[in-house]
Amino acid sequence: MSESVRASAAEKPDYGIDAPAVLRNLFLIGGLCLLLGLLLPPVVHLGQVNLAARPTFLWPAFFLLFEACLYLLYVKFGKFRHRDFMLGMHDWRGDEQVLDVGCGRGLLLAGAAKRLNAEGHATGLDIWSTTDLSGNAETATLHNLELEGVASRCTLVSRSAAEMPFADAAFDVIVSNLCLHNLYDRPTRLAALRHIARVLRPGGVALISDYKLTSEYAKEFQQLGLQVQKKRGSLLTTFPPLTVVIARKPL
Ligand SMILES: C[S@@+](CC[C@H](N)C(=O)[O-])C[C@H]1O[C@@H](n2cnc3c(N)ncnc32)[C@H](O)[C@@H]1O
Known part of the structure; x- marks a missing residue:
């Protein structure tokens, strides 16, 4: 069997990423919050305001990155389970x-x-x-x-x-x-x-x-x-x- 025939025999369908900008933004903003939470000093002084950097940035980082992982799980595995769930209704x-x-x-x-x-x-x-x-x-x-x-x-x-x-x-x-x-x-x-x-x-x-x-x-x-x-x-x-x-x- 030639290389190209073997390659196309192994090729799998690709059903894409739903709303790719949403997934990208969840990872980007979540990653940025994580970096700020880890790199900033524990308290940031903004004029009269003292900002507790860890909870302010680490909680949103956790939620956004958790959501990004769930989204990725749907794109890679969940959508096939959901397809079978739907088609099983008939x-x-x-x-x-x-x-x-x-x-x-x-x-x-x-x-x-x-x-x-x-x-x-x-x-x-x-x-x-x-x-x-x-x-x-x-x-x-x-x-x-x-x-x-x-x-x-x-x-x-x-x-x-x-x-x-x-x-x-x-x-x-x-x-x-x-x-x-x-x-x-x-x-x-x-x-x-x-x-x-x-x-x-x-x-x-x-x-x-x-x-x-x-x-x-x-x-x-x-x-x-x-x-x-x-x-x-x-x-x-x-x-x-x-x-x-x-x-x-x-x-
Ligand atoms: C998130 S994708 C889901 C695709 C597919 N149903 C799946 O589950 O993988 C949404 C799809 O709806 C299509 N779409 C958006 N607006 C539409 C419209 N007015 N008429 C037909 N399709 C539309 C998009 O082009 C895209 O293919």
């Missing part, structure tokens, strides 16, 4: 039409596609924002799908979640992780939620995971006539802690 037949809203580099998309047979198909929708996910690009996602051996069962669509170009009732299962909070204004988010309800087939299920705004998603789905439940992801492996809104469209 009883797969194999012939489902699946939509991943904000698929990024294909974490849930590839996981869902692996549960499909020749009649099933998975579609990933994204705008490929590199602020939200490191190395985010349609080509990077395609490459991951190839490495996972599911590219032939997947299609990628470059559009916003608020402007879904799909027919009504086109999907049996809709998944989404850490995407919808990135639609910053409420009317745009509500437009995305209405599209999800619209393109979901009667009898189908939407599994929408996020770290905030999940009550808003649940309320909107209920108003649109869907049956809604919520489940918390693991507090050990998701950071920030994630909640999954499970919305079923009645037959």
Whole structure:
């Protein structure tokens, strides 16, 4: 076997770092507080004010670096556990039409596609924002799908979640992780939620995971006539802690 063939056989999919600037800032500011807490004299005199340097800087350092480590744990391990937790909420037949809203580099998309047979198909929708996910690009996602051996069962669509170009009732299962909070204004988010309800087939299920705004998603789905439940992801492996809104469209 040649070197290049062996190298590509060993290559693993890379699902990127979510909101990379947040992780960088946690480490940077936490590290800076740690240095100040360790290097400054115990009491710093600032005019009339005497600042106790150790507690002032070491407590924030501890919290920020602890959060950075939890975040890193999610990026490296937790996201795979959370993907399996989400996909385990549906009883797969194999012939489902699946939509991943904000698929990024294909974490849930590839996981869902692996549960499909020749009649099933998975579609990933994204705008490929590199602020939200490191190395985010349609080509990077395609490459991951190839490495996972599911590219032939997947299609990628470059559009916003608020402007879904799909027919009504086109999907049996809709998944989404850490995407919808990135639609910053409420009317745009509500437009995305209405599209999800619209393109979901009667009898189908939407599994929408996020770290905030999940009550808003649940309320909107209920108003649109869907049956809604919520489940918390693991507090050990998701950071920030994630909640999954499970919305079923009645037959
Ligand atoms: C934190 S990443 C999560 C990616 C993937 N779901 C995962 O769990 O690995 C958020 C994703 O949402 C996408 N996104 C942000 N705004 C979007 C929008 N308006 N429409 C579609 N996707 C969007 C970003 O491009 C990014 O890929």
